[in-house]
Structures are given as structure tokens and as C-alpha cells.
Amino acid sequence: MIGVFICFCGQNIGGYINVPELTDYFNNWRDDVVAFNTTFLCSEIGQDLIKDKIEELNLDAVVVASCSPKHHGGIFQNCIGQKMNQYRWEFANIREQCAWVTPNKKNATEKAKAIIAGAIEKAMLMNDIGSTRVPVTKDVLIIGGGIAGMHGSLELTDKGFHVHMVEKKETIGGHMVQFDRVFPTDDCAMCTSSPILAEVAMDPLIDIYSLSEVIEVKGRPGEYRVTIRRNPRYIDESKCTACGDCTTHCPVEAWSEWHYGMATRAATYKPLAQAVPLKNRIEKESCIRCGTCENVCKANAIMYDQQPEEFEITVGAIMISTGYDILDLSNTEYHQEHPNVISHLQLEAIKVPSGPTAGEILRPSDGKMPKHLVFVLCAGSRDRRHNVYCSKVCCMYTTKNARLIKSEHPEMKITICYIDVRAAGRGYEEYFDKAREMGINYVRGNVSEIVPNGEDLILRVEDTFTGEPLEMEADLVVLSSGMIPSQGTRDMSEVIHVVSGADKFLAPVHVKIAPVDTANTGVYIAGTVEAPKPIQECITDAGLVASRISTFLKDPEIEIDLKTSKINPEICIKCGTCADNCVYDAIDTTGEDFKVQDVSCQACGKCSVVCPTGAIDLQLFTEDQLIKQVDGILAEDKDSIIGFCCYQCGYNAADLAGTAKAFIDPKIKVVLVPCSGRVTIQHMLYPFFKGAKGVFVAACLEGQCHYIDGNLQAKEKVKLAKKSLDLMGIGGRKLNLFNMSSAEGPKFVAASKRMVEICQ
């Protein structure tokens, strides 16, 4: 027995729809349906009515015909949940999507009948939806020990979590500890970061794995099993005291990667005095195996035969902070292969007081101080041949370096060529203003050519303010090279399957309102792994990730409602198509039967759409429920146009059209789906077989699907289904996809109007 509860909502529904007629209609509709009405169903009186009738009539399911579920859905779920399973109900949105958009009371009442009939049919198939609890591990994995990783780790250990920090290089610290100073305060970078390094090193709750990589992540949110490969240091960390005897005696002189080739090092070295862990390392490529270090090491720490080792740890959540690299502009039009064309990171390596020239600006080719130093901004940025995007921080660090050098050497001519100076940030404009006052020459024009001229360079650039082409001679050129995701960052989209954007930086779930969450539950991103950004934003990200992780892991267990997908092992042929189509890695294909990991599943339903046998289906919004709902609607009004609206955007836009009291033709009937990617080709074709006049899908804007690519998959399916409709003689034009944001009510109105026109 299904109980239908119809709300007057005062005059909000009652003024537009004949509620008593509707109640009578459904009381006489079928033996297994009873109908009631009340003034305000959401009030205590209304809720009591529902609860009483569930008990009194032993109802199997409830249909609530009232406002949008986005409005009071929670109230009704809670109310019904007190008497039976909280999912044994279905709503019929007769306010926003019927009463408020249909001026004629008779038409509105007829439309309401179809909406409620659809809801009843769907409710007939409602099952209990249980929940499950899964335990979580309180340990956290941080990948990448730069400034974001370090800050995040300290925040997390302050909250009592145990942190595993994996760092690819021989020391943590990242780019920041390689800088001379940082803008806009001109603080010494090492003075600012070394206390953080020391704190991380001493924190008993942080395990640091240097020279290590994450090579595999399995398991589920709350219990990720992570395989780490630790590459050999060729020095026993437990014995090495970093005394430096091996370095002193090592006969090798090789270019130092840490200094971007601006300095040399021995084959055994530590990259900086503040390294964490403070241990030496033998770099295998340059080591000549002469045995000198072995002879001089009093701690007996040299281990030439050390092998890589792999081990597994279990963590509840993961923070990715694998950072950035910069474009290598060697052998391009920027001629970075010329000794006197260097990147800004190479300039930092020269400028640090511990660098090869003790901080003095001497050019690489001959060690002379440059007379005319030219900075080239946007080197490989805002350029479709390299990086389309702006790297955001270059204007400021370039201004910083120019200012620092100018204040030391007022006689040096310093030019900065730029397209636009982007100095948006607290104190930035003032910082830029001061640079001009100091006599730094800003030329507004992109450098069009750098021509090697012996040891010097000739640059061609238009001074766009005077409109005159300039030919400048420079004896040192510094490229403000664009930032790109580091190799580690790019690897993460393979190892953890975190979605990345066209720029290959990792993508947050929502760039504005969920900036550090990823589509993978329990996996978060911080710092330049997401986009180029200044240090303070990396710190902000890391703090937010620590907060998000502590929320996620606050209880020993996470409770999950099982409205997720489920696989019927009887008919599953284990083809793996569902797993390939799942961006959340929620389908476990390792066991004897394929299984959905409920904690990972986001219940979008894209898996059920691609399953060739129908073995996988959502437990809410099942295949049959959606078909039956369409049946119910079309049985009442076969002239309907069925609109499958996604929960995140299309449905909201339809509600907004109602709130705005726009007119929507009563032919339009909305069927809610979790994501447009859940709509199958069968869903698109079936209504036509039952006489529907048209079908449309209302999805999120492209690039903004809340389940990454559901709307793009829907787009492909609509294309195919259109062809089928053409072949069947029905006409593909009667099926359409509309993209709209959740705020675009007018777009829904326009889409409805268009559908009615097409489907006359």
C-alpha cells in the first residue's frame, strides 16, 4: 500500500492546483493507493499525519506531493525514517515545477496528476536502503615535502594524527628553501623555512621517507594501502652523521641539480646545510667507485650495494603536494642553452648566500658582473606553443629579484620586459611601485627574439607604449619561465587516478567551493600541485587540507548510506567496463567477484550505463524505477515531454524557474536523475515508444559536471540516440541535451520552450 500525502502549502499549491480533486482522484485511482491532504505537510501536524498513517495502514512506501525535495526533503526523510526505512518514499514536486509555472488551474491539476502518478510508480519499487560503517585508519600520507607538505604535516600532527611524508628528493623543503628571498617582504627564504624544516624533522609523529616515491595506492577511503619505493642513498641513514668527510675527499666534480647546474658538487654530498634528513647521499651517476669515501667514513655508513626497497603502509587519507617544475626553454626561441640565458630558478641558485658566488650576481660564461640585465617575463607563458595559462607569480618574483639586485648595484641597468604586470595581492602594487621608483626599467612588450651575439645577447621587443621597436643589448638574460606540474604531480594522476585538467595540474572537485578536495574521497591537494600560486596560498591550502582530513577521519568509523551502485555477481561477466568508466576507482576488480566499494562510490550511476549485461545498478534511481516513473507520467498524459534533469544543475534550474514564477508548458515533466551521465540510451528512447512527444536531458555546463564527465558522456549518448530516432522515423531533433548551471532558471525556461516548439 502506497500513501500519497498532498500539501496545500497554504495558497502556494492550493491556490494553483485543485488539491481536493487531486486527493479524490488518487483515492479512487487504484486499490493499493490511498491519498490524504493537509495545509502544511512540513508542519508537525503534517508530519504526524504521515507517521500515523504509515503505522495505521502499514504503508509500504510514501509519496510526498509538495515542494521541491531540495527545500524540505531532509524534513520528510527524517520524519519517514522514524517509522520505516528513510528511503522508502518518493516526492512529487508539485510546487516549483507545477503550481508555480502553470497559470491555468485545470492544467496545473492535470500536470500534478501525472507527476504524482510517476512518483507512485517509482515508489512501488522502493526498497530498504541500509547503511554500513567502515573503519578508518588515523594515519595520513603526505606526498611531497615542500612548503605545503611541511605545513600540512605540522597542522595534522598538532591535531594528533600520525603523518607519513614521502619525498622524492634527498631532502624535504621543496623549492622555497632554494630561494634567496621571498616577496613582498624580502624575507630570507631559508630563515623563514628552516624553523619549519627543523620542526618537521623533530616531530615524533612524522615519518619522513626521503628519496622515495609512491608507486601504488590501493584500498578505499579511510584505508588506503600505499606502496612506497625507497631509492638507495648508498649511505646507511642510521649511521651517517653528515660530518662531510666523504664530501671533502671525493675526487668527483659534477653539476649540482640542486643548484640547477649553476654550481658543482662532489658525488657524495648533502644538498644544503639544513637538509632533512641531515644525511649525505652518493649520487650513483657521477660516482666513480674509487672507494675513497668508504675509506674515510669513520661511521662505516657507505653502502655501495644498497638496493631500492618497497614497503606498504596503510593510511586513512592522502594529501598530495607534489608541486611544480618550470619549463625548460633550452633549444627554443628563448635560447636557454646559451650560458648567459638562465631561468629564474638558476638566478636564485646564484643569488643565495650559500651559492657558488656567495650571492654575487656574476654571469655564468665568464664570471663578470652584467652591465645590462634583462628579465623576460611570460617566457613560455600566455603562449599557445608552450603554456596557455599565466603562471601568476612571475611578475612578483621578477620584480623582487630586480629590486634586490638594483639595491645592491644601483649602477646596473635592469630591464623587465612584460605583457601585463599582475600585482594583485596585499602589498604587491606598492612593491611594484617601489621598483619603478628605484629605476628599474619596465618595457611593456613581449620579447620577440633573443639572439645570441657572442657571450652577449640581442633582444628585440616593441615598447608598445611608444609603439617603437627596441633592439637591446644584454649581457645576462633571466627568463621568468612558466610553471608546469612536476613529474611527481603528473605521476599522481596515474598512481592515484586523481583527475587533472588540460594543463595537467590536478583538478579540485570544485575550483571555488571545494578547492582542495578531489573527486576521490579522502584524497586532497595542496599548493602548486593544483595551479601556479605563491607560497602563502600553498600554506593556506595545506591548512585547509589538514582541516578537511581531520574532519574526514574524526570518528573511528565512517557511516555510508548504501544508495551506491551494486553488482549482481550472477550476471556480471567481469569485463571491467564499469571500473574503466568510474573516475572514483570505486569498483574493486581484484576479488573473485567484482565489488563496489561503497565508501568510494559517489552514486552517480555512470557505471550502470556502460554495463553490457545490466549487472551493476544504483540502489536508488534504479533502472526500473526510472522506467516506471516515465510509465506513470505517460499513462496520465501521453503528450508529455520528459526532461531528465541532473540533481546538481538541471533540477535546480527547473526549481528556480518555478521560484521566478516563469511559464513552463504543462507538457514538460521532470524526472530527477543523480547525474546526466546516469541516463541511458534506453531512457532516452523509451518515452517515445510510450507516446511521449519529446525527451531532453538538462545537465551541468561542460567542464562543470559534479561527477567530472557525466555530461560529456550524456552528450555522446544523445548523439547516438538522435541517430536511432532518425532511423526509426521519429526524428532525432525531438531529443536534446541542454547544459545549464544550477543558477540558470531562465535557461531551463528557454530549453522547455524550445522543446515544445520542436515537438509540436
Place this chain on the structure above:
Amino acid sequence: MVIKDEEMDFEFSKKLEKELANSFAKCFQCGTCTARCPGGIISDYRTRKFMRMAQLGLKDKILSSDEIWNCTTCSTCKILCPWEVDPLSTILKLRREAVRAGHENKKHDPLVKSLANYDNPWLQPRSARRKWYKGLDVVDLTENPGGADVLYYVGCTATFDKRLWGMARAVIRVLGKAGIKVGVLGKDEKCCGGTVRGVGHPEMFEALAKQNVEDFNKAGVDTVIFSCPGCLNTIKNTYKAEQMGEIKPKLVHVVEFVSQLIKDGKLKLDKDVKRIVTYHDPCHLGKHCEVFDAPRDILKAIPGLDFREMKFIMKDSWCCGAGGGVKTAYPERATELAVNRLNQAEETEADTICSACSFCYQNLLDGLVAKKDSKMEMKDVMEILAEAIEE
């Protein structure tokens, strides 16, 4: 001077942008194009400013401008633009609009009139087209379709400028040596239309194009060979882009064709050529048609020849200054750019500068005359190649 609201014709701007794909609307005024523009060296022409004026729809200001005629159509702007917009197409479009609005460059009048009357820009009668190949074994394909292996489309400049006959005749000699029978269109050869299009007369261009497509298809050969990259680019790329009709034969520059002959062993080079040679990339062969290696392959295959590269080559090559109607309208400016290029060539200490373009040949030759003191000699790649072949 204040620009008034009514001077900003955004409809004009919108219409232009619609007709030009991926054009000036997205330009962010970085000036990359302008800093390296040859037209900007010889005049106050600033590519970037025209892109900006087009964005603002400053119709009258653009169309009545004298500067716009200083573009040599070298395409450096298009190659350098970091945002992949196409300044060159914008400029050509603006020139067309200028002519339509009655602002044609008067200095192009003789050229345009000559084309209308004689199918060539040099004020020469059609019958004079036969002079250059006097005494050579050449088939007139208009009289004898299919009577040759290839059609050699010599182009107006080499046809009428006697100084270039050596080049055209060298082509016949070299191909003859490889056993290839060469055909021509004789007095019926017509201008490709590239120049009139470049100076803003699309309807004249269209008439010539349609005629050429027909002539090529009627010639009965499967390959058409060009000496002039301007003609090649126009016929191969522009005809296609502007849908002037399908051409059945393959269209290649003579250096592409000959370098393949050498590779295939069909052309033997048996004489030493004692020259120090540098090569100037013609913009229309290099930047427009992307033929960079073929001329170099030929020069490197010549025994005894010392080949030296200039500092700016291939896509970075500087324009000789002749193209885009600049040589016709402002010969002294074209010569100035030629001298600029010759100075770069002299840095290699070569005794010969060669190219593979009739127009570059003509202009660099004028540059050598203007320079007076230069010891370099101007040659076409094919002329040097002919020196390596025994009679």
C-alpha cells in the same frame, strides 16, 4: 586628438572578425609581431596598432592609412604570435576593405591596370612571354597538351625581367639533363593573382585564379613546377583556402623537385663549383610553404661548394623586402630591406648569395647595386646547380 564614440564602429570590427577565423579579437597587444616586422623598419607601420584599431573598429582611420601598404606579407607576425592569432590575414583583409572604400594605394595603379589588360603586372604584351626560352627545347602545352613530362610555370617576374632569364633557362637545362621534357604555357601563361590580391583586389584575383585552374588541368601533365614561391603559395595554398577550384596536377617548387631527382640518383653533378655560398630563405617558400631543406640539400650536394648559413635562417629569416606590393609602391624601401639582408649575408663572408625566388632575386640584385661596395654575386639555386652540370 580625441577618438569620438561615433568613430568606433564595432559593427565593422565584428564583421571583419567573423570573416577572418582566429583573428584580431583575441590579440592582447604584446607587440611580439611588431618588434620583428620588416615593414616596421622601413616605415611607421606597426602591426600591433592595426590589430588594436581593428578591435576598436576605427574604420576610417584604418582604411585611409598609408602605413598599411608597408607590409611585405612575409608572415613573421603570424609565426611569432604567442596567441596564434593571424595578423597577416587581418592586414590583407584591411587592405581589401581599403580598396573597396576607395583608398587604394595609387602607386599600385600601373600594376593593377597592367594586369587587367595584359594578364601580367609588368606592362608587357602577352607575346613577349615566349622570349625567355628562345632556342631551348621546350614544349608549348597549349598547342600540344600532354606533350611534356612537367609544366614549368615560370611566373611573370622571370618572364619579363631579362636579368632573371638565366635562372629560368637554368631550370630547363637542369631538368633536361635529368631527361625530363619541360612544357610551358607560352603566351597564355597568366599571373597567379597573388599580387593583386595582396594589394586589395579580390575580384581580379578570382578571375585569374579560375583561368589558371583551368589551364593547369588542361595541360595534360601530373606535375607543375614553380620558380616563384609567391606563385606557388598563391596557387597551392590561397586557391585552396578561397575555393578557387581543384587543381589535378601536383604543385611543387623546382627546388623540391630537383632535390628529389638528386636523391634518386637521376641527376649527376659532375663539376666542381668553386663558390662560397649562403642561402636566403624566401618568405613565401619558407614561412608560407615550409620548404626549408630542399634548397639546402641541393647546395650541399654540389661538389666543391662551400655552403654557409646566415644567423637568421628558415623561420627566423629576415624578409628581402619585395613582397606585398612594397617593391612596386616603395622601391627604395624594398631596397633598404634588401641591403639589411645582404649585410647579414656578408657576415658569412660568402662570395655568392643565392635564393629560390624570382622576387627575392630581383630585389636582392637591386640591393647589391645600391650597396655598390659589395663583392657578392646574386644567383638562383638553379643557376649554381647548372654550373655543376657538364654540358
